[in-house]
Amino acid sequence: MYNFDFEKPSTIADAVAALADEDAQALGGGQTLIPTMKQRLASPSKLVSLKGIAEMQGICMSDAGEVCIGGATCHADVAEGAGSYPALAALAEGIGDPAVRNRGTIGGSLANNDPSACYPAAALGSGATIVTNAREIAADDYFQGMFTTALEEGEIITEVKFPVPEAASYQKFEQPASRFALVGVFVSKGAGGVRVAVTGASEEGVFRWSEAEAALSGNFSADALDGMAPAADGMISDLHGSSAYRAHLVGVMTRRAVAACG
Ligand SMILES: Cc1cc2nc3c(=O)[nH]c(=O)nc-3n(C[C@H](O)[C@H](O)[C@H](O)COP(=O)(O)OP(=O)(O)OC[C@H]3O[C@@H](n4cnc5c(N)ncnc54)[C@H](O)[C@@H]3O)c2cc1C
Structure with a gap:
């Protein structure tokens, strides 16, 4: 060093x-x-x-019913404290190992926007709002490609606001060594409709699978996605899996997420 x-x-x-x-x-x-x-x-x-900033730590409920998480809150605290949004708490519990969960923060994860990270799927799949020292950014506008976000130089994520849907689930097919997502799919169904966000698969980073959202809007069941998978073009291909394998896995994990919504 x-x-x-x-x-x-x-x-x-x-x-x-x-x-x-x-x-x-x-x-x-x-x-x-x-x-x-x-x-x-x-x-x-x-x-x-950012770890010494008290106003960037912790979890609360807003008057509008959103789960609000301080940007410097570690994953272990989200796993323990976000009980009013069980799918989000479960996602945090599944990140890395205890050391990573007790150090890594939601703001760091979203700022980094690793193409295989879990929180980008939760934020995009929930329609969350990224709050910075300067403004509020809708998740749909925030993610701009692998390791790229709408953040300006020196701008910090102070809070993330998650609307709580009627039903949601995150299903991750893990890379066993790191526990990052080989493919992870976050599905939610709420006031804003159905959202399906996929991480780990695309060369463009996290994305919404709009064909699945359309199919699920008419019939929210795993059967509505029978035989469906996104195109393999533009999917990541590496030693862990080909692009065709990942595209297939997106279909499988999305069906599992919908089934887990109950
Ligand atoms: C072994 C291992 C396994 C992991 N497994 C997973 C996994 O399964 N799923 C998963 O999602 N992640 C996983 N991670 C990633 C980890 O959970 C962290 O979220 C990630 O490393 C970044 O968070 P951090 O707080 O450590 O950020 P840092 O490493 O401190 O910073 C990362 C980047 O974000 C910037 N930054 C940090 N905080 C902010 C902020 N509040 N506002 C603006 N910019 C900021 C920094 O300047 C830097 O550019 C793993 C990491 C390791 C080492």
Whole structure:
């Protein structure tokens, strides 16, 4: 590791000010950023930890009935505290291992937008709102491709607001070594209709499978998706699975998610 400056502010305003310095970067749980720095794939001159900001920690219910999660809340706390949205709590419980769950944060996961991460599927599949120090961004506008989001330089995710649907389920086919999703599908049915968000599969990162949403809108049952799978074009192909394998798996995991909605 190389030398760098470190700040741990206690307010969002101080964090934003600290991040205005050239080459400064936000630090959530460090589960992605620190290994990246060790490999010299990133070399910020200053890290600004968000972990000391009380207003970015914890889970509450808004007056509008949304589950609101502070951007620096770790996955273990979501698993334990998001009981009013069971599918989200279960998703958090399935991330990585205990060390990752106790360090990694929801804000770090959504900012990173790894194409195989779980939270992007939950946010897109729930129609969540990403709240930053500057604005509110609908999940439909937030994800802009693999490792790419609508966040501007120095902008931090302070909170994520999840509307609670009538029914939802996340089904993940795990890469057994990391527990990242080889394919993960988040399905929800609520006031805004049916949403199906897929992670782990596409070269463009998380996406909504609109054909499945249309089929499920008329008949919310796994049978409505019989024989359906997205096109293999543009699906990830690597040593874990070909693009055709992943496309098939999207169909399988979506049917499982719908069946699990009960
Ligand atoms: C072994 C292992 C297994 C894992 N398995 C899974 C899994 O199964 N599913 C899954 O979804 N994830 C998995 N992860 C990822 C992990 O859960 C973290 O969510 C992820 O590493 C990023 O979160 P972090 O808080 O550690 O962010 P950091 O590593 O601290 O930061 C990542 C990026 O986000 C930026 N950032 C951090 N916080 C914010 C913020 N609030 N606002 C704006 N930018 C911010 C940083 O500047 C950096 O660019 C795994 C990680 C490891 C190491």
